[in-house]
Amino acid sequence: MIIGLGNRGFVRKSGQSAIALGSNLGDSRTILESSLKILDQTPGISVIAQSSWYQTEPVGPPQPDYLNGCALLKVEISPLELLERLLAIEAKFGRVRQERWGPRILDLDLLLFDDLILETANLKIPHPYFRERAFVLVPLAEIAPNWIDPISGKAIGQLMQEVDCSGVTKIEN
Numbered sequence: 001m002i003i004g005l006g007n008r009g010f011v012r013k014s015g016q017s018a019i020a021l022g023s024n025l026g027d028s029r030t031i032l033e034s035s036l037k038i039l040d041q042t043p044g045i046s047v048i049a050q051s052s053w054y055q056t057e058p059v060g061p062p063q064p065d066y067l068n069g070c071a072l073l074k075v076e077i078s079p080l081e082l083l084e085r086l087l088a089i090e091a092k093f094g095r096v097r098q099e100r101w102g103p104r105i106l107d108l109d110l111l112l113f114d115d116l117i118l119e120t121a122n123l124k125i126p127h128p129y130f131r132e133r134a135f136v137l138v139p140l141a142e143i144a145p146n147w148i149d150p151i152s153g154k155a156i157g158q159l160m161q162e163v164d165c166s167g168v169t170k171i172e173n
């Protein structure tokens, strides 16, 4: 377990990462599928697993249901570089930040990076809210149930058991 010392600290240049994908504006299914293809074609990033898509009730201000999913990436870049790639893809799809937790065309969150714990101004790993989000834990448990959260020491499958998953519905196809 490596504690990041901000930008000056030890930062890995490769690893396995888990990301969350979400969208509740536009043609969400196409947007999410396309963003995964772009990620897989990005130098230093390979998509090695993806979950089913889930229709999820919005957490936060009233807004349309989301389409959510998770993916596992093998990366040859640092966590900070990975975040930059994720933000660039969001911008490519025209994501503009308005109200916090408001509706968005595309949201790509960096959930986990091996067993890294990193706390910088722009990047916190593990994602600070993932443990309480069924819209993250259900798809993530589908593809990585045994990944251990380096802060709680619990497996993803166990974390999922601890939240109310009633607002998360798997899309079959």
Ligand SMILES: Nc1ncnc2c1ncn2[C@@H]1O[C@H](COP(=O)(O)OP(=O)(O)OP(=O)(O)O)[C@@H](O)[C@H]1O
Residues within 6 Å of the ligand: 083, 087, 097, 100, 101, 102, 107, 108, 109, 110, 111, 121, 122, 123, 124, 125, 126, 127, 128, 129
């Ligand atoms: N693990 C992380 N994954 C993605 N962004 C992160 C992470 N940690 C910190 N950030 C920072 O959060 C900023 C705001 O992200 P964003 O606007 O997508 O938040 P949000 O998705 O609305 O809320 P939430 O953080 O609850 O998912 C990003 O610009 C990024 O610098």
Ligand SMILES: Nc1nc2c(c(=O)[nH]1)N=C(CO)CN2
Residues within 6 Å of the ligand: 021, 022, 023, 056, 057, 058, 059, 060, 065, 066, 068, 101, 102, 107, 135
């Ligand atoms: N169901 C759902 N609710 C949300 C989501 C999301 O992806 N899915 N993202 C948010 C901000 O990150 C806030 N609320």
